[in-house]
Amino acid sequence: MKKLINYKILVLTTLFFSCQSELEEGFINPESTNPPKEDLFGGMFTSMMYEWKIYVQDYGEWWWQMSGNGIPSYSQVAVRYITPRYGWYTDYDDLVNGLGLDDSAIRGFFDDYYKRMKNYGLMRDELGAMSEEEKAEVETFFHLATVVKDYGALKLVDLYNSIPYSEALRGTEAVFFPKFDDPEEVYKSILDELKMIGEILPASYGKMSEDAKSKLQVQDFAFHGDIDKWQRYINSLRIKFALRMSAVDEAFAGTHIQDAFDKGVPEEDLTWPLPFENNVLSGGTWTRGLYERAFVTFIPNIIMKRMNFNELTYEEGMDDPRLPVIAMPTKHGDYRGASMNADAQDAPYKAGETYYPYADDITASLEQNALSMYNHATYTHNEFPVYMMSRAELDLCLAEAVMKGLVTTGKTAGAHLHDAVVNSTDFWYNISALSSYESGVAVLHPQRPSDALVAAYADQVETAFNSQSGLENQMEVLMQQKYIHLNLMHPYELFAELRRTRHPRLEPMTFQGKVMAPTPERIRYPTSSLATNAENYATVKDQDNFDTPIFWVPESKQNESYYRDGYDY
Numbered sequence: 174m175k176k177l178i179n180y181k182i183l184v185l186t187t188l189f190f191s192c193q194s195e196l197e198e199g200f201i202n203p204e205s206t207n208p209p210k211e212d213l214f215g216g217m218f219t220s221m222m223y224e225w226k227i228y229v230q231d232y233g234e235w236w237w238q239m240s241g242n243g244i245p246s247y248s249q250v251a252v253r254y255i256t257p258r259y260g261w262y263t264d265y266d267d268l269v270n271g272l273g274l275d276d277s278a279i280r281g282f283f284d285d286y287y288k289r290m291k292n293y294g295l296m297r298d299e300l301g302a303m304s305e306e307e308k309a310e311v312e313t314f315f316h317l318a319t320v321v322k323d324y325g326a327l328k329l330v331d332l333y334n335s336i337p338y339s340e341a342l343r344g345t346e347a348v349f350f351p352k353f354d355d356p357e358e359v360y361k362s363i364l365d366e367l368k369m370i371g372e373i374l375p376a377s378y379g380k381m382s383e384d385a386k387s388k389l390q391v392q393d394f395a396f397h398g399d400i401d402k403w404q405r406y407i408n409s410l411r412i413k414f415a416l417r418m419s420a421v422d423e424a425f426a427g428t429h430i431q432d433a434f435d436k437g438v439p440e441e442d443l444t445w446p447l448p449f450e451n452n453v454l455s456g457g458t459w460t461r462g463l464y465e466r467a468f469v470t471f472i473p474n475i476i477m478k479r480m481n482f483n484e485l486t487y488e489e490g491m492d493d494p495r496l497p498v499i500a501m502p503t504k505h506g507d508y509r510g511a512s513m514n515a516d517a518q519d520a521p522y523k524a525g526e527t528y529y530p531y532a533d534d535i536t537a538s539l540e541q542n543a544l545s546m547y548n549h550a551t552y553t554h555n556e557f558p559v560y561m562m563s564r565a566e567l568d569l570c571l572a573e574a575v576m577k578g579l580v581t582t583g584k585t586a587g588a589h590l591h592d593a594v595v596n597s598t599d600f601w602y603n604i605s606a607l608s609s610y611e612s613g614v615a616v617l618h619p620q621r622p623s624d625a626l627v628a629a630y631a632d633q634v635e636t637a638f639n640s641q642s643g644l645e646n647q648m649e650v651l652m653q654q655k656y657i658h659l660n661l662m663h664p665y666e667l668f669a670e671l672r673r674t675r676h677p678r679l680e681p682m683t684f685q686g687k688v689m690a691p692t693p694e695r696i697r698y699p700t701s702s703l704a705t706n707a708e709n710y711a712t713v714k715d716q717d718n719f720d721t722p723i724f725w726v727p728e729s730k731q732n733e734s735y736y737r738d739g740y741d742y
Contacts, residue, residue, distance in 0.1 A: 251469055283329065364425075371404045416573060471545065572590045
């Protein structure tokens with residue numbers, strides 16, 4: 174046992190070697206031979222919360238994905254200003270040979286998940302060997318660690334479909350070659366587990382001593398030991414992921430969604446600051462990736478043309494109040510999206526409609542950019558908080574669930590969509606306010622709009638939604654709002670929703686006369702699956718491509734394109 178404890182200490186200390194003083198002060202590091210178990214559990218939970226690529230977004234992953242051929246571009250969340258001078262886009266639609274979509278950065282998430290969640294198995298082992306008195310002090314840490322583990326596993330399914338789950342993260346049971354589980358069963362198992370954890374958390378917390386509760390407040394970066402917030406976050410996850418699988422088991426999903434809503438959902442945005450000072454230009458978080466890949470942060474038409482109703486000039490009171498805080502104006506003083514029609518952009522580019530492709534000189538950007546980039550102050554030069562859930566994202570989930578008869582909330586779907594616009598506007602102006610970059614440049618720091626102006630625009634969106642005939646047309650409006658809200662902050666989330674719903678309709682890529690509409694359905698497994706788990710990998714080898722839909726794509730949509738016919742909005 175002593176050897177195992179020392180191994181755990183090594184894991185914890187190496188995981189945190191690069192953190193600065195603020196993190197070190199807040200992390201109870203068990204630097205003794207046999208630390209108290211409550212300190213050990215607190216440290217392992219904090220380690221899991223802070224593992225990059227789970228909640229904290231990673232620099233390297235983003236640097237590679239922001240190449241112009243990664244998920245952000247293929248889901249049209251952020252794109253390059255493309256013209257025929259970029260010859261490699263000839264293969265943009267080649268998903269068979271892998272010459273188009275570059276999934277090299279995100280493929281590693283498969284291995285990273287199991288490595289970064291390994292503390293869960295160690296906690297599970299320790300808990301099983303404890304007395305009831307010892308368990309009372311640390312069980313809450315384990316339950317919260319389970320939530321983190323479950324969230325990561327659901328993200329994994331959304332990217333790969335079948336994953337090792339039931340035999341994975343088993344601690345000293347040492348299942349070295351876990352089987353790949355049915356993805357629907359993984360979803361159902363996790364949703365049931367989240368329900369159970371939400372129900373037992375208060376009693377588990379109540380058993381803790383005051384000293385243990387104080388340690389939880391320190392170790393819990395997200396909610397500082399607020400169990401009510403954890404319960405509400407858990408309920409929001411149940412709603413979000415039950416909705417995602419609702420097309421394959423409507424009854425199961427609806428039961429979870431209604432139960433979760435009735436038990437209480439977040440009433441505030443669930444974000445938290447990094448526990449140390451992060452230099453966005455040289456640190457290890459995703460914003461450094463944006464800074465170094467600024468040439469892929471042009472806003473695509475699929476977002477821009479829905480924010481300003483296809484008009485170039487922003488009209489306050491008419492257009493989306495989020496536009497000035499999400500986007501930067503062009504050198505013409507207006508807002509222009511990047512089209513996927515590279516051929517149509519060639520002549521204007523040669524005529525002088527060029528750009529400054531970096532994020533290090535705001536004067537050059539504003540004077541030279543012919544298309545709008547994401548606002549450098551809001552995104553690239555900002556201490557961007559860690560995101561877990563927002564009121565607006567939850568509103569959008571509830572709007573869809575109400576529309577499909579999966580939940581009764583006391584509001585219409587349109588009313589939830591209205592709330593989403595209001596709460597999303599509040600969210601993005603709050604994020605922008607965190608940045609002090611070039612504070613004297615007014616277009617980077619627009620004035621927060623009045624409540625009346627925001628409500629008037631939300632009315633427009635609600636009216637547009639309610640006026641649509643049929644569920645699919647309403648889904649187009651709803652998913653446009655999800656794209657606007659999550660935008661560059663969460664391209665993987667939008668990639669999942671795009672594949673699941675086939676909305677919003679993307680622009681096809683036109684390059685040297687070739688019209689392309691590639692529809693990647695998933696990410697390929699890393700080569701390590703074949704090399705280290707060959708027998709079990711063989712059971713899912715037929716899925717290891719870009720073409721196999723995730724289990725939650727309804728059969729009726731599996732052969733449906735998620736592209737519009739052309740470029741006319």
